[in-house]
Amino acid sequence: MATQMNDNVDCSTQEWQARLDLAAAYRIFAHLGWCESIYNHITLRVPGTENQFLINPYGLLWEEVTASSLVKIDENGQKLGDNPHPVNLAGFTQHSVFHKNLPHAHAIVHTHTPDTMAVCATEGGLQASNFYSCFFEGAIGYHDFEGITVRSEEGERLVKNAGNHQIMMLKNHGPVVMGRTIYEMFLLYYMLQRACEVQVKTAAMGKPIIVPPExxxxxxxxxxxxxxxDFGKLDFAAWTRKIDAIDPSWRD
Structure with a gap:
């Protein structure tokens, strides 16, 4: 489907496409049950900029997010433009340090799904015990819980513990997944969510079988x-068709 600009948003064609992609991501995550009321975030860098980002309007469910309702903010979480919706500044604290410091952090998602949080709260974190988790062995950073992530001074430790990994497990909290594209972020998260779901179910059945290093x-x-x-692009397009068939209002 061709890109159609919204008259209520003054932005470039590139930014509007980014808005469509991000709004679709919110609807897909909501459809799959990977949301937490009006909380948590998916953020996306505005194309052609270094310090402008799109984020969900605080107060809307993820299933209510539209391309035009997304809020544009700067690297400090301050609103740009006249969007009437507020922003949960506390939620952007961790996103901002990753966007600023990590080259692979173009699109970022942080969630509180029960299965990913359960793994984050388990000694040893994600185990190499299933098809999906083996993909991530040696590719995850871990960060000790320091309470609600609202203090900027925690940022240096977050970046250090993330290293060059695209996935950060915040212990006792939840995951952060970063992608060089929104498609990559989506598929990495999809695989991580599956890995955690299987690990939680396996733990309920007994001792897991750990896959050998070789x-x-x-x-x-x-x-x-x-x-x-194009990693994840076909997956993202398929799920976009799904939510489009259910409710295309995210394009507004």
Whole structure:
């Protein structure tokens, strides 16, 4: 479907497409149950800028987010433009330090789904015990819980613990997933969510079978052969068609 600008938003064609992509992401996450009331966030850098981002309007459910209702903010979480919706500044604290300091943090999501939070609250974190979790072995950063992430001084430790990883497990809290594109972020999160769901179910049944290192190495080698610049694009397009068929109002 062709991109159609909204007369109520003064922005470039590139920004409008980013708004459509982000609004679609919110609706997809809501459809899949990966949301927490009006809280948590998915943020996306405005194309062509270094310090402008789009974020959900505080007070709306993720299933209510539209392209025009997304709020544009600067690197400090301050609103740009005359969008009437407020912003949960506390929620952007952790996103801002990743956007500023990590080259792969173009799109970021932080959630509180029960299964990902359960793994974040488990000694050892994500275990190499299932098909999906083996993809992430050695590719996750961990950060100790310091309370609600609202203090800017925690940022240095967040960045240090993230390292060059695209996934950060905030212990006793929840995951942060970063992508070089919104498509990559989505598919990485999809796989992480699945990995955590299976781990939680496995733990309820008994002692998990841990995959040997040499098998993980082969598993990841074969994964890397599939990685392209369009990683996740087909998946994201498929789920966009799904939510479009349910309710296309996210395009408004």
């Amino acid at each position: 098998v993980i190495e082969t598993h990841q080698r074969d994964r890397d052969r599939q990685l392209t610049d």
